[in-house]
Amino acid sequence: MNKQNQTVNLSLNKDYKNWLKALKQKVLSTQLKAAVQVNSTLLAFYWELGEDIVRRQAQANWGDGFLKQLSKDLMAEFPEIKGFSERNLKYIRQWFLYYSGQQAIGQQAVAQLMQVPWGHNLQIISKCKSVPEALYYVRSTIEHGWSRSVLTHQIESGLWQREGQAISNFNTTLPAIQSDLAQQTLKDPYVFDFLSLTQNYNEREFEQGLTEHITQFLLELGAGFAYVGKQFHIQVGQRDFYIDLLFYHIRLHCYVVIELKTVDFEPEHAGKLNFYIRAVDELLRKEGDTPTIGILLCKNKDKLVAEYSLSDMQKPIGVSEYQLTQSLPENLQSQLPSVEEIEQELRGGR
Template identity: 50%
Template sequence: MTPISPLETPSYSALLADLKERIRAARVRAAVAVNRELVSLYWLIGKEILARQDSEGWGARVIDRLSQDLRRDFPEMTGLSPRNLKYMRAFAEAFPDEQIVQQLVAQLPWGHSVKLLDAVKGPEERLWYVRQAIEHGWSRNVLAHQIESGLFLRQGKAITNFARTLPAPQSDLAQALIKDPYAFDFLSLGSAISERELEQALLEHLRALILELGKGFSFVGSQYHFEVGGQDYFIDLLFYHLRLRCFVVMELKIEDFKPEFAGKMNFYLSAVDDQLRHATDAPSIGIILCKGKNEVIVEYALRDSSKPMGVAEYRLSAALPAPLQAELPTEAEFAREFPLLSLVRVRMEVEREIRMLLDDRSPAERPVSLGILIGDLPQFGLSPQIVDRFRSALNVLNRAAHNMDVSAEDAATAAEVATAFLAEIRALRER
């Protein structure tokens, strides 16, 4: 019997995987440490330039001479151009507290700081964007987009009843997460649209929608079906928030806010709390997105509501401004980096076709889960093998719907299986 090489044993594979993970983690820590040192060095250089110009009356020309001399003595070091030295001076002037720089700002790459210096003037607003970029892991492009959209002025500004309907820690966090207005500029839609068209456009730009909503929102479904008293109802968009630990119901309105919108939202939240909320979940929250609102009417409508909800406007733009188009990732980049949108779309189509099929063939009460729904299909003549093949792809579709990472290979396979399955369901409906 040929002995097994130690290099082929599970023990060796486990060792190799463990060492690779340790090396990756060490490289990340090293990169972070290098960035901290670099940003701290830039701040010290900027501080010295500021101090000497102030105490000795040096003019701007000294920066050109300083850049020339430093680059001569450190030819291998980049970042010593006159332009970058001026940014260092502006950096030290914008963040005069060394402790804040070392503990907070130095966590961001230098390019983020340059963008903040260029685009944000107020110290409070600048520091707010620093904290948000660190917490959410924003790239420089995303940071630029959030600044351009005026996120600082919109975050936490919606009219809500959270302070009265939620306990203090939950209400404060929920209030901070709701914006007003929401910026849907990425849709490139005109004002003459229907609610269904607005919803469909948001789903087709799911990645951008999740980015605008903020960290923690996980997509559950659109036109989410539930029954009350034997009648069918559909929620425009349903999310689950991972930090708040609650469902978030979102209703879209292409008109100004009306008091009856709050009554309908109160009804939806009661149904979600009764049918979907788990014992460990916090109370569900509602967001009514309107084209416009009268704040006095909103205050009256929410005053006696027993369910936590907020009202915000949304903003549409017929076309993105040229500077913003240059900063945002292209559609091709999104499609390459996030192979999710087609999977979300086909999952929605599959669920809709199955529900229509079951409604046509059987009056029985419909389960909520798609995984449970497909278990009813063999009784209508669909091959169990086809159902099992789709069931194996459903995990990938669900990951895509919740904005989780999906490899290109898994996405392609799941899309192929789901498309074939969709064709089988439609053929079954036509029999």
């Protein structure tokens, strides 16, 4: 029997007609509005519909034309609702199956899915390789208010794999609560794929490139970073010193000193950063500020050397590598966030 015959027979199937009648009533009772982009009621309905489709496809012998016929019937009844195309019904089914397999999620996680726009949800399940990774991006989207292009960039740059991976001494130099939050703030490696530098670039060119693309730089650093300045002047005794980059983190309530190195990590780099952190604590830190932290960005590092170097440092320091290029699809490059989208993301993260 071909698909066309199956569809014709399905329209006369008593079980299908009864289910379709109940489904139409459910649509009416929930008062779905296709114009609302983020609608927890709509997404809750999608979840139940996906579950229903999966169950009935497993139990009922309705043939290959089931979704096509269902789309036709629902669109005829509710022409103002755009979510009942055959393609979207397949997405709804796929969305439910993604989260209800071997790593089935609980009700709390399901509720979080309802807080994320439908387009974001589809982007997440199409690009994430596991449910834990997908849920990370769901929670991050809720927390930071990411646009879809920002979400895409974060997934493609492997944020889930990089966050909290930097080597640091935070657990011995910061109170437990701040230590955990500070560690999650760091990434390793940082990806600066928005920079175009010459092959033999120096630290000043590196710094200049980051500050010229400050919105992309802030996005890569993460929500909460506020830019204070570059080559920030401090005076200790009779000598002048200049900090590469100085930020303030509005969640950690502390200054963040960033030192840039275009070479491999060396132990003396940590010593210099330790000095700068102490100077900022003495000269800039005010009542209510928590201890200043430092981030050393270097081209490469030996993990054991970095751990040894930080073990006896009195100030909190994290060491991360950076990458100037990332294997991103060309079509994604055109979707990188605009200034307005980044500003929206930053506002959502505060």
